[in-house]
Amino acid sequence: MAEHTIKAFDQEMDKLRGLIAEMGGRAESAIEKAMLALQRHDKVMAADVVAEDKRIDAIEAEVEKLAIEIIALRAPMANDLRDVIAALKIVGVVERIGDYAKNIAKRVPLIAANQRTQEPIALLPSMGQVAGEMVQDALNAFAARDADLAVAVIERDTVVDDFYNSVFRTLVTFMVENPKTISECAHLLFIAKNIERIGDHATNVAEMVYYAATGQTLPDRERGGAQAED
Amino acid sequence: MTATRNPTDWRSDAMRRRIARRYAAERRFKLAGLLAVLLSAAFLAFLLVTMMGNGLRGFTRTEIAVKVDFPASPLLLDPNAITDQALANANLPMVTGEVVKKALGADAEEWVSPTAWTALRDAIKADPKILSRTETVRLPASTAIDLAAKGKGSSEAEAAVDRLNKAGVLSTGFNMGFLTASDGTDPTQVGIWGAFKGSLLTMLVTLALSFPVGVATAVYLEEYARKNWMTDIIEVSINNLAAVPSIIFGLLGLSIFLNVLHLPRSASLVGGMTLALMTMPVIVIAGRNAIKSVPPSIRDAALGIGASPVQVVFHHVLPLALPGILTGTIIGMARALGETAPLLMIGMRAFIATPPGGIVDPATVLPVQIFLWSDEVSKGFVEKTSAAIIVLLIFLLAMNGLAIYLRNKFERRW
Amino acid sequence: MTAMIQNQESMTPAVETKMTARDVKVFYGEKQAIKGVSIDVDMDNVTAFIGPSGCGKSTFLRTLNRMNDTVASARVEGTITLDGEDIYAPSMDVVQLRARVGMVFQKPNPFPKSIYENIAYGPRIHGLAHGKADLDVIVEKSLRRAGLWDEVKDRLHDSGTALSGGQQQRLCIGRAIAVEPEVILMDEPCSALDPIATAKIEELIHELRGRYAIVIVTHNMQQAARVSQRTAFFHLGELVEYGVTSDIFTNPKAERTKDYITGRYG
Numbered sequence: 001m002a003e004h005t006i007k008a009f010d011q012e013m014d015k016l017r018g019l020i021a022e023m024g025g026r027a028e029s030a031i032e033k034a035m036l037a038l039q040r041h042d043k044v045m046a047a048d049v050v051a052e053d054k055r056i057d058a059i060e061a062e063v064e065k066l067a068i069e070i071i072a073l074r075a076p077m078a079n080d081l082r083d084v085i086a087a088l089k090i091v092g093v094v095e096r097i098g099d100y101a102k103n104i105a106k107r108v109p110l111i112a113a114n115q116r117t118q119e120p121i122a123l124l125p126s127m128g129q130v131a132g133e134m135v136q137d138a139l140n141a142f143a144a145r146d147a148d149l150a151v152a153v154i155e156r157d158t159v160v161d162d163f164y165n166s167v168f169r170t171l172v173t174f175m176v177e178n179p180k181t182i183s184e185c186a187h188l189l190f191i192a193k194n195i196e197r198i199g200d201h202a203t204n205v206a207e208m209v210y211y212a213a214t215g216q217t218l219p220d221r222e223r224g225g226a227q228a229e230d
Numbered sequence: 231m232t233a234t235r236n237p238t239d240w241r242s243d244a245m246r247r248r249i250a251r252r253y254a255a256e257r258r259f260k261l262a263g264l265l266a267v268l269l270s271a272a273f274l275a276f277l278l279v280t281m282m283g284n285g286l287r288g289f290t291r292t293e294i295a296v297k298v299d300f301p302a303s304p305l306l307l308d309p310n311a312i313t314d315q316a317l318a319n320a321n322l323p324m325v326t327g328e329v330v331k332k333a334l335g336a337d338a339e340e341w342v343s344p345t346a347w348t349a350l351r352d353a354i355k356a357d358p359k360i361l362s363r364t365e366t367v368r369l370p371a372s373t374a375i376d377l378a379a380k381g382k383g384s385s386e387a388e389a390a391v392d393r394l395n396k397a398g399v400l401s402t403g404f405n406m407g408f409l410t411a412s413d414g415t416d417p418t419q420v421g422i423w424g425a426f427k428g429s430l431l432t433m434l435v436t437l438a439l440s441f442p443v444g445v446a447t448a449v450y451l452e453e454y455a456r457k458n459w460m461t462d463i464i465e466v467s468i469n470n471l472a473a474v475p476s477i478i479f480g481l482l483g484l485s486i487f488l489n490v491l492h493l494p495r496s497a498s499l500v501g502g503m504t505l506a507l508m509t510m511p512v513i514v515i516a517g518r519n520a521i522k523s524v525p526p527s528i529r530d531a532a533l534g535i536g537a538s539p540v541q542v543v544f545h546h547v548l549p550l551a552l553p554g555i556l557t558g559t560i561i562g563m564a565r566a567l568g569e570t571a572p573l574l575m576i577g578m579r580a581f582i583a584t585p586p587g588g589i590v591d592p593a594t595v596l597p598v599q600i601f602l603w604s605d606e607v608s609k610g611f612v613e614k615t616s617a618a619i620i621v622l623l624i625f626l627l628a629m630n631g632l633a634i635y636l637r638n639k640f641e642r643r644w
Numbered sequence: 645m646t647a648m649i650q651n652q653e654s655m656t657p658a659v660e661t662k663m664t665a666r667d668v669k670v671f672y673g674e675k676q677a678i679k680g681v682s683i684d685v686d687m688d689n690v691t692a693f694i695g696p697s698g699c700g701k702s703t704f705l706r707t708l709n710r711m712n713d714t715v716a717s718a719r720v721e722g723t724i725t726l727d728g729e730d731i732y733a734p735s736m737d738v739v740q741l742r743a744r745v746g747m748v749f750q751k752p753n754p755f756p757k758s759i760y761e762n763i764a765y766g767p768r769i770h771g772l773a774h775g776k777a778d779l780d781v782i783v784e785k786s787l788r789r790a791g792l793w794d795e796v797k798d799r800l801h802d803s804g805t806a807l808s809g810g811q812q813q814r815l816c817i818g819r820a821i822a823v824e825p826e827v828i829l830m831d832e833p834c835s836a837l838d839p840i841a842t843a844k845i846e847e848l849i850h851e852l853r854g855r856y857a858i859v860i861v862t863h864n865m866q867q868a869a870r871v872s873q874r875t876a877f878f879h880l881g882e883l884v885e886y887g888v889t890s891d892i893f894t895n896p897k898a899e900r901t902k903d904y905i906t907g908r909y910g
Contacts, residue, residue, distance in 0.1 A: 002903060002908040003908065004906070004907045004908050005907050005908065005909065006907060009907065074907075075866060076906065077865065077893050077894075077905040077906050077907070078893060078894060078895065078896050078901075078902050078905050078906050079902060079906060080906045080907075081893075081894060082894065082895070215894065215895030216895075456716055457716065525753070527749060527751055527753035528753060528755065528756075529714075530711070530747075530749055530753065531749065531753040531754070531755060531816070531819075532755070532765075533711065533714065533742060534709070534711065534742060534746065534747035534748075534749070534820070535742065535743065535746060535747075535765070535766040535769075535819060535820060535822075535823055536739045536740065536741075536742040536743035536766065536769070536770060536823060537739070537765075537769055538739050538769075541769055545765070545769075546755060550756065
């Protein structure tokens, strides 16, 4: 894409993209760390995740300020306008994703580290990994204005939904068999739900990226995770 | 390799010298301009001083006060029946001669002007009752006495002036005749009215011909004519025409108006037509410039609401161009007013002693009159020439003043 | 060949088309300034022409009321119709055409006459007023429509050139309105005005919409976005894209349009 006649405009747009890329990276690593802390029952790492969410919130504020400045001073049009508006909306969503990661991390100390919970916990990391990759890919698509990648992210949402359904069933079965773990498994259920929401939000981001890149809205799609629509 | 440049030191000596040189050049240029202005002012002052010095005397005449004892004079007039007819029959010139001889001596008849009797007549007409008493009447002096009184006379005249001065009868009065009379042979009796009227009539003819034709040409060339080689040629021709020496126009007038059209010789009509030829290119050029300077936005505005081209010209362009056209016209007219050469060619140098009654009567004009008088042998004509020049200059000043007044009056902002 | 992209899907079909241009080409001597433009102008929408300098938008605007006739070297090909009538047909009277298709220019150009005379001039030369009283009515109505009446009603006989720039431009719009045109062409009407005066003109354009078909040429894209419902993008004498304004400014189809409106041109 050709450069703007006004170079400072390009620099500001680049800065906006850079901030969102950073935010995406932090959100993904927050998800990853939260899952790792859960697996290893690492309370320190979990506390880390909670602390780092503050940085994500700060970036959100910064992006909002920059986007408003760009709109006011540069009067962006067409794809620039779509990019700025998308950035403004994406940061809100990614902030929510960060909050989910923080929620997961906060539950880590509440789940006792013992033999009994080993089995159900093992179900979650791969689900978390898929969701984290979706977040990463959606934000990469934004940086690269890659509509195809955005579509691929949206399609992957069903994978997370399927994961969630299977984790849900497994945990319910597990709780019936091991009533003593009901408290821990309830927490794990919420964590699974959080990961599923992360996937949904990544999908929303991908939709925004698609609009920003093409100027078209995606045709209505079958939203995954029908039973988890809350 | 890029040489690193030191930052400019604006306070260095070289810089100071540069600035000093620049200011010196500025001062020199200002001085040169001032000198030029002073030089032209000096020339103008010289002209004015000479003209005024010589010319103002042309507006005055020397008068001799003569005591007239009307009842004792050979005048046979009934104070109750003073008519022009009675005055004409009274043989006033003879009576005047007698009266003067009686008052000042035998040789005194030569000292008063041959037209001195008119002063007597005017006095009687003004107040018939003086016929019954003795009254002092101021009679115009003859040319010789007039010149001697102004310090340029012959020795006999000087002697006469001395005698008259001793008698205390000499005085200086305003020469009304200079403004009301026409050309003549005696310098005390000549006037510029005939030439002035001739100029006026000639200018009228010039204006009536050159203004409409010139403005129409300017409008056509600016608003209608397509820009091609023909209009280019016309434009060049008009510019050249404005620069053609005026004597050529005189020859043209001579060969066409007189020899082909057989119009009356030395008439204002022909003079005006000749000068119109000369003035027209000036008006065309001034008119075109004035029309060009009307902003195109006004034209667009009028066209944009559906005015036809003629409406655009007459409702908008011409009114806005008028000050410029008028200024150009008056400048052209002023030039025509001062023109002599072409008028000589069409015979306007004849001796015309009566003011013209119309544009086909023989006439002369101010500059030609000046030219004719400057050629006269009699010394009395020198001051008359200068006086005529003053009248011409006042006429020109008045025209230029009118130009400025019109320009300011019609000047509009847009 | 014109590479024109039309946002057909979002153009509402049921509008009254006022002027149509079909394959219009304009030449200045040898140089071709307009390369086959086809466009419809309708009554209900304000149409904005945008594009970089020298793209032909003003030239094209001036073909719509034959103001190009005054340029000796200009030649127009193709057809332009007003209510289905070919305006370049020999039977079309250009003086009447310009009364029906009024024009407002870049620089406010009131006549150096009184405000009243500025408005009254058009109706007078076209014989639209029957008597002084009728003319007074026309002047008041036109000035009211131009949003200027309240500001000048007490000084109708002052010079039009003594008004401020924005007032002068509204006076010029009033002057155009006074002859009851069907179409009003505006050639960068706000380029010489400050933002407040510009806003007043834009509001005026908004109010006049529907009563007259309005076409506005502007350098200011924001202005096109604010006042128009249809936008046409011209580039190098071609009509690159013509469509609903909101589409043009959020999602232009042609790469050239996008580069221009996002500030990547050149």
